[in-house]
Amino acid sequence: MHKSTLAVHSGTRRDPQGGLNTPVYADSAYPYLDHDQVRYPRYFNTPNQQAVVDKLAALEHAEDGVLCASGLAAISTALQAHLNNGDQLVVASGIYGGSDDMCRQQLPRLGIEVSYAQPDAEALLAACGNNAKVIFCETPCNPRLQVIDLEYLCSQASARGILVVIDNTFATPVLQNPLRLGADLVVHSATKYIGGHSDICAGVVLGSKQLIAPIRELGLRLGGSMNAQTAALLERSIKTLAIRVERQCQNAIAVARALEQHPDVECVDYPGLTSHPQHQLAKTQMADFGGMLSFRVKPPLTAELVERKLRLISSAVSLGGVETTCCQPILTSHARVPAEDSASQGVDQQLLRISTGIEQAEDLIADLHQALQQARQA
Ligand SMILES: Cc1ncc(COP(=O)(O)O)c(C=O)c1O
Structure with a gap:
């Protein structure tokens, strides 16, 4: 089945x-x-x-x-x-x-x-x-x-x-x-x-x-x-896992593509993007690419500046919920990892991680765009 x-x-x-x-x-x-x-x-x-x-x-x-x-x-x-x-x-x-x-x-x-x-x-x-x-x-x-x-x-x-x-x-x-x-x-x-x-x-x-x-x-x-x-x-x-994840994947690829185009974004990590180094491998071992992505903002922007300007997307630890959340791994999931190890993984003040929820993709992208713009003007 x-x-x-x-x-x-x-x-x-x-x-x-x-x-x-x-x-x-x-x-x-x-x-x-x-x-x-x-x-x-x-x-x-x-x-x-x-x-x-x-x-x-x-x-x-x-x-x-x-x-x-x-x-x-x-x-x-x-x-x-x-x-x-x-x-x-x-x-x-x-x-x-x-x-x-x-x-x-x-x-x-x-x-x-x-x-x-x-x-x-x-x-x-x-x-x-x-x-x-x-x-x-x-x-x-x-x-x-x-x-x-x-x-x-x-x-x-x-x-x-x-x-x-x-x-x-x-x-x-x-x-x-x-x-x-x-x-x-x-x-x-x-x-x-x-x-x-x-x-x-x-x-x-x-x-x-x-x-x-x-x-x-x-x-x-x-x-x-x-x-x-x-x-x-x-x-x-x-009981709703499959249907939630399907929507989360759709939102993640839409958000990843939108961020990849943005001039203030240095890079986007998402296995569903053709720019991801293991995109082909992900295609063979996964049915879809998931609801998790991360991105680095270019200086003078910092992850925190952008995160503080988000209005719809919740700034929160954890992931996988029906609501889209965003966090800085260096302050949350990876706070206990030794600094040199985090640095070697590119986990620093420029990195934000997003877990897409089941909202409408356009609303998420609009929120990220306005947050990046507000951060630039701050
Ligand atoms: C990938 C991953 N594995 C394991 C854990 C630990 O799970 P829990 O917080 O339910 O103990 C987390 C928590 O964030 C996680 O993100």
Whole structure:
């Protein structure tokens, strides 16, 4: 079935009263005698948690998954479950700053060696030593939208016995399925597109039953599970995921093209533009190019000057909502990344990142044009 159909129908638990939606099972206590499993919210196996996992597993072509209280809970639990003292983790530079910070600050305390490489398949593979166990990256990557060749990366890593974990938050399960391209695990900050309305914090990790089992086991010890009400809200949100993302992609290409023409814009990063260095690759591994783009303004303009003049587009952290948002990665998503690493990714005072919502493209472009003009006159 198509993604839009799966997003609506898969995973739904039957309502004994005949309603169309999965009922909200708020319980934290379940009988266990004569039952095949002990149900408990922190064990990730309540009906509302399972309904969401089944829906996302269908969209990502996964066998199993764990629904967590945040994207970072999903990422940290997945990585820790598959890394041991003495193992090497290779991370792509430019990933979300919170993931970067967790890898830099937390994993070395467990004896895990963390190495960084450019967000490029060859560079990531070249950084792998004999003790390399996991490669972790995003594609498109945050915030400069580099695209990594997943099929190549995964086939080479697999031949060396290295697991590949992909953060698919920017692409969404509607546009890209890393497991189908050979990745071992896929993670999402469901706080973003999957939730889609800027009112939920959630995360998920999906993969084979074999690779998910130790993640669930560790997650149960660490305790980052989700309550039933949030899971039910998330299940409702996913029903409109495909249609939201379709509109967000249409708006992103329209905004990217308009910005590319603007004399005060130095460059636009969007995989859908033919000027993007990995445009052809993105075309082969993504169904569309997503709702995320970034652009650099030319001095004397600065990102902040422009951001402060926006009227319709909200200046806000986070992304993937129905409303278009804009932020300076250097002050938000990448604030915790060491300055030299940010500089090497071109994450500085000239860079703005946009997450397009589902409004009308012309209104977004008009707002950006007026903000650039006002900034110039300031
Ligand atoms: C690409 C990406 N991955 C992971 C995360 C972390 O997700 P959460 O904030 O839900 O913990 C974020 C948050 O901004 C993100 O942008």
